[in-house]
Amino acid sequence: MDERTKILLVQTAMKVPAFPLFSQQSFSPQTSITSQNVAISAAELISDVGHMATETRQHLEWSERLHTEFFAQGDKEKELNLPVSPLMNRDKPGVMDPSNQKTFASVIVIPMIEAWMQIAPGSGRKLMAMAVRNRQYWEGQQMPSREEV
Numbered sequence: 001m002d003e004r005t006k007i008l009l010v011q012t013a014m015k016v017p018a019f020p021l022f023s024q025q026s027f028s029p030q031t032s033i034t035s036q037n038v039a040i041s042a043a044e045l046i047s048d049v050g051h052m053a054t055e056t057r058q059h060l061e062w063s064e065r066l067h068t069e070f071f072a073q074g075d076k077e078k079e080l081n082l083p084v085s086p087l088m089n090r091d092k093p094g095v096m097d098p099s100n101q102k103t104f105a106s107v108i109v110i111p112m113i114e115a116w117m118q119i120a121p122g123s124g125r126k127l128m129a130m131a132v133r134n135r136q137y138w139e140g141q142q143m144p145s146r147e148e149v
Contacts, residue, residue, distance in 0.1 A: 052109040053127040059134050067095040098141040103136035
């Protein structure tokens, strides 16, 4: 599977309304196959964005890797005369932009973890603490100048 297909699949998965099922009283991963599938899908999605819920040093390392990978993909998209995907255009703020990281944490990661806490409170609390800590890190950062990037 090529990288563009993988990204489209992740983007599509992010739009699937699986997380609201966690808060429904009928959700029971022990008894329902549907609930088990939702739990597995949720775990996969959380693991995909899990770098936000690791120690800050590790989160920054993975963010740098994504930053590099995304810009390389954007370069390839330009080369193929395709529209450049969000966060992949070198001429615009990318993954390492503090505003993008804060939005990523607040809009995607933290709501996912809040839903995850419905079925796995112990691990959810640990993930939440690290995600909040990393969001706070980005709240204290300034976007680096073009010369620093």
